[in-house]
Structure formats: C-alpha cells, structure tokens
Amino acid sequence: MTTSISSSNNNNNNNINNEIIHFTSLGYGELRLAKKYSTKDILDDLFQTEGGLIVVDGNGEEYFPDEDNNYDLVPNKTYTIVSEKDLDSDTDESDDDADEDETHNEKHDNDNDHEHEHEHEHHQHEHKGCCNTDGHHEHDDNEDSQQCCSKHHNATKSELKRIQNSQNGFNKLLKMREARINMISKLYKRKYPEIFELREEYFDKDFIEPIKQYKKTKNQDDLLKALTKLTETRIYSFRIFTMEFCTKLLEEIENFKNTGLPTARPNSMNNYGAVLDEMGFTEFFKQLREDYLSLFTSILYKDYNGEKLNSHHAFAVQYKMDKEKELGFHYDESDITVNLCLGSEFTGGSLYFKGILDKPETHNEYFEFKHIPGVALIHIGVHRHGALGLTSGERTNLILWLRNSNIADQQSESKLE
C-alpha cells in the first residue's frame, strides 16, 4: 500500500499554507505562524515579550500594529522578534559582549570590528532558519556544506550561549513552549482524534506478537524477534505501526501544518517538520517509551542509558525537492533514537551511518539504509549519521529521541561536518 497526503479532505482547517509568516527571535528559536494569528497579543504571548514586542523585517524596518492589533506582514517572509526587555539586558551586559568579541576575532583572523557589527545585525534581522540556536555545538569547517556561513554563526554563538545558559533564558524557552502548547490545545481540531491515544491495534503484528510472547516466556530471544540486526554497531530495523496508522499520522501532521498554528523547528538542524509533543502526542509517546520501547532498549543499550529512559522529544522531519533535500552529518541529542519513515513517495534520501562518536574503532564504518515507509530504525544517539539528498518526491519521518534526563524536550542536535 502506498501512502499519500490528501489536502482536499482536511476537516475544519482550510489550507492556508500560503499565508504563513516566519518569525525568528535572537536566541529563542524560530516559529511559523499563520498571518491571521500574527497579532500583537499572540506574538507577545508566544515570544514571552511581556508587552515589549518589536517586529523588524529583513531591512531592519520596524513594524507597528494597527488598531486591531494586526501587523501588515507579507506571507512567506521572515521577520525578527525582539524583546525590549532583552535589549535592555544586552546593554547592561555590554562589557561581557566586548570580551566575547575578542574570542570571536581570535577564531577568525580576517574579522574586523566593522564586519562583526554587520554580522551581528545580519543575524538579528535576516536570520532565515539556517542555524537554530538551541544548544547547537557545531564543528563545521566546511562552509560549502552549509547554507549559512559559519562565520555568521560564530559571530553570535557565544552571545546566544550566554542567553541560553542563563536560568532566565531557559525559563523563557520553557514558557514559550508552554504558550505554543496552550494555543494549540485550544485551537487545533484533530483530524484523527483517536490516534492521539496509544492503542494496541496500531502496532504491526511483527512488533506486538514478540512482545506478548516475551511477557509469557520472559525469554529475551522471543522479544528480539521483533527486530532485525543490521550492523555490529547495534542498528536494528523493525516494523512498529501498521501502514494504516502511519498514513493517518502523516495526514495529521500535514493537517496541523495547514492550520498555521505555531510550529517550532523540530531541532537545530531540520528546518521543516513539526514537534509532535506540541501537537498533543506527549502521552502517546510517553506510553510507547515506557511500556514498549524500554523493553528493547534495556536489553540492547544498557551502556547508553537504555534501562533509564525517562524523557523524549518526538518530532517529524520533512524533506521536499524545492525546500530541504538532505541532512548534514551529525549526532543526536539523545541516548537512543528511533527513526520511522511515514512516507509518502520519494526516491533518494537514504540514511548513512559512520561510527559511534565515543568509539573511535568504529569510525571507518559506512552503512547506508534506504528508508521504506512503515519501517523504523533504532540506533544509539551518538551514532554519527546524516541523510543523503532526496532525488524526487517528499519524505516525512517520525523521530523519537529517547533520553535519560530531567529535562524533556530540549531541542538540539550536533553537527559534525
């Protein structure tokens, strides 16, 4: 069975894709939001600017709301949100900034003060989503492989780190997430409400039968029949959900995106997709982690916290020919990752693996895996990997970052080259 996304039978939500506005905020990530939701009150809430919201376009021009609280913004353009409060605290800490400038100039001999100033301004006003700021530890010398020059990134990296490392910055990120979740839970009309609750009937029989058998026999070999071992570095493939469920989930994600409700970037590297936890799937994935996936991880990945998973970040990544086709070489901010292809139709886009970060003896590995709708992989989070370019169609994958951490849903990912 092939999966395809239908936009014609969306219930209640009109397709308003062409009215999406892109917002970026210094140090606090990016957001897609329908024009109809881009009012002063909503933006203040989503960016936690406490009334001190400033909207600036790519030329540095400031926008002001009309009497109905609306801004005259152009769909598909990127606007920067600045908080008056953050500007104040930036001025207070200008001494620190000067120190950081020196560090920056050491790294880039050809930088001068003027260039730096320009980079800084460029970052504030024209940041197009090339490098999210969520705790991204980048080691990239190859500027060609990035849309965004690393110089630009580094110009503000220390500053962003400072913001994010501070307790205030972290609390603000949490509040922003809470504001998105509140808005979505009030306004989102689910296309398939039943899939937000984990039911046994959604599992592929090749996944659930071995689990049932294992519960009777307590024999690990019975459980592991659900998985196929692909490499000595512990990459396994398995079918987890039925194709019918995968198709519904894919349509639900598409439906959500078409509403124009606030959509954060899924992680620091993927630009397109959605955070499933924010859509209302947190309980679903918590149950999946605790009652099902942990059975496997506690046997297979003891040395990577497989027995101690207590949080997750569930998101979808999307690749399209005219948008994002590939994903750079990186490792995940997870202990263990599950990656399930949902569809729809595509060629290319294979996943490749090149050894585990903390196991140098594995670094000459090269393993390529062709994504197949309905088939999942499970691997160690620091197993270095990337996705090759799509050659046609569209690909959406569900990614589950499983962690032992007190902090659920921290979004980051580390780039390697």
Ligand SMILES: O=C(O)CCC(=O)C(=O)O
């Ligand atoms: O596109 C893929 O299948 C891989 C995505 C991935 O590695 C990630 O989001 O961390």
Ligand SMILES: [Fe+2]
């Ligand atoms: Fe990844």
